[in-house]
Amino acid sequence: MHPALLSQLNTARLERVAVAVLTDLSTGEKRLVHANDVDDDPLAAELETRFRSGKSGIISVDTGELFIQIHAPSLRLVVIGAVHISQALFPIAQACNFDVTVIDPRTAFATKERFSNVTLEAEWPEEALKETILDAYTAVVALTHDPKIDDIPIRAALDAECFYVGALGSNKTHGKRLDRLRAAGVTDDVLERIHAPIGLDIGAAGPAEIAVAVMAQIIGVSRRGKSA
Amino acid sequence: MTEKAMTERDPLVLAESWHKAGKGVAMATVVETWGSAPRPVGSHLVIDADGNFEGSVSGGCVEGAVVFEAVEAIETGKPKMLEFGVADETAWEVGLSCGGRIRVYVEPIVGEN
Known part of the structure; x- marks a missing residue:
């Protein structure tokens, strides 16, 4: 060579x-x-x-x-929200060989104590995503429930054709989210790519089990395509 | 692989920096597997002329033999194909305990930077 x-x-x-x-x-x-x-x-x-x-x-x-x-580039996971589920999710994702970045502008959540051994950005997603480039080998999960934090990175993930885009929230919460994104000009065929409610339907209870359901869905999509 | 994961332990990055440092370097790649091979096709082991290595082509079963052949490839400057498995006559010395078979392509890094 x-x-x-x-x-x-x-x-x-x-x-x-x-x-x-x-x-x-x-x-x-x-x-x-x-x-x-x-x-x-x-x-x-x-x-x-x-x-x-x-x-x-x-x-x-x-x-x-x-x-x-x-x-092929290694898979990455960008987690929006330094919440309890994220604390359970990032080590699982790392064990599955994903490079993980956690983003949350709320400095009370995004602390090194809660998120050691993972890339942590205590910034608004629109700022943090200038550094962390989204691409087709990246999964993005929005876990804050807060439209001010979640909506922009969801939109960015759809635009960047991330292989997986998931958002936490009930059907009702997601319905409102879809309304906002539609109003912002995102078409329905693009919106269909959002996995919500997030995660495989395994009756998960509590942050750790939800994290497992989310990771299983991400792996399913990466291995089998959209239907997982 | 991301910026963060491409550390100094990445075999291909290491191969490049070893070569730039003037060392003789060879790269071994799993090109074919049969049965329950421990490392998938495309796995790399990089070796320098002194026998230092990084990465893996098996679960540690045949690395010793690959390193030996790689050091020789660095000297001759020629690539070679190796095959390991239970069918191999050296199975009792350097075989795959898992019962799989693998082919490993060993090539020196040759040329000006």
């Missing part, structure tokens, strides 16, 4: 861009393909399938075996 290619690969990973590294296993020749450049590639169909599934593997080509390795 040429060091220049290794450097390009690490840069792409750092910038959270999905790339594939193709290795001809008989010659050792390698090349790197960005997910955005797949259309122009001679292996477009194969690469497209691989990028979608995230699966690396060997395929047969004229020269022999070609190893395709997909480097």
Whole structure:
């Protein structure tokens, strides 16, 4: 492997861009393909399938075996609200290899004592989200019940096509939320992407069980798509 | 992988910094698995010329053998394919106790920065 290619690969990973590294296993020749450049590639169909599934593997080509390795960005979870559920949720998400950021402008909630060992931003989401870039490999959960805090990041998550957007609140609370977002110009097909009431329906009681239900739903969507 | 997770323990980041520091470096990658292999396809182990390594290609079962082969690949400058499993004749020495089989591609990092 040429060091220049290794450097390009690490840069792409750092910038959270999905790339594939193709290795001809008989010659050792390698090349790197960005997910955005797949259309122009001679292996477009194969690469497209691989990028979608995230699966690396060997395929047969004229020269022999070609190893395709997909480097997709790691999944992230952005939690809006440094609330009790968030305290239970962040260690579960970390155990599932998610990089977690907790955001809450209320400094009484967003304390290091309540949230040690996790990235904590005691700022308004609109400020914090200038640093934490949302993308298709990010899940966003809004847990404050407070429209002043939740609505803007929910909107931002939908705009950024985050793979999962969930919001805490009863059907009634969510109904009002939908009204506000509709009034702000978000269309119904986009609003349907919000998971609310949040979490798998397992009869969860209390913060820890709700956190499990939320994490299970996020994993379901990441592995199986929207229907989870 | 995010900025935060890409620490100095990340094998690929480490491979780059070792090479920039002038060390001989090889990268081992799991390219194929059969049965209950401990690490999935795409897992990396990076090795320097002194046999220091980071990452994993198995649950610790074959790393020793991979490191040995990698140090040799750094010397020759040529990539090679390794295969491990219970069917392997060296199974009793360096095999996978889980009964799986894996193919590991070992390649030196060669070229100017």
